[in-house]
Amino acid sequence: DQQVKQNSPSLSVQEGRISILNCDYTNSMFDYFLWYKKYPAEGPTFLISISSIKDKNEDGRFTVFLNKSAKHLSLHIVPSQPGDSAVYFCAASAFSGSARQLTFGSGTQLTVLP
């Protein structure tokens, strides 16, 4: 049973427009959420995160929104640039023992068209 879901495997957006990537989760124990960007044959690179006590976090062109009641978060990229084209993974975090474990969604391939 997938605890973190990204229902859109791909998204195409015109350069300059907004990209909205969505993520849903089921486990109420998750209290920290992250977005990663990944290129083929590379490890994920951290983009932005949000704690469950907040509903919005902004960093430059990237904004993450969290709706706890709906167990839904989204990543907004404005304006989108061709260099943003990559796979974006949503991850949810909870403590397991003494360390935080990440549970990843299946990823969304974003293509920004010039």
Next chain:
Amino acid sequence: GAVVSQHPSWVICKSGTSVKIECRSLDFQATTMFWYRQFPKQSLMLMATSNEGSKATYEQGVEKDKFLINHASLTLSTLTVTSAHPEDSSFYICSAIRGNNEQFFGPGTRLTVL
């Protein structure tokens, strides 16, 4: 940001042989490292949690006798795929925890078993 390296980045081996993958935190000490596996166009699946000086904790469905993990120092964890078979071909990614549960990912290792 912190740097995590993996070696080798790509390995091809014959069926039945064993392969060792190293994960190093280059500029920080990591008492906890994680090993993930990613199949093409799929999510990163957590395989195990590697704790320095103690036995690794494996996720359900991961064979601990097949995927041997050794975390002998605060900067090095190794994953050995024993008696590798073609179905073990995958992209293996490690991550290391720094300080306040920040998780940094390695660049990944592509394993191809012929």
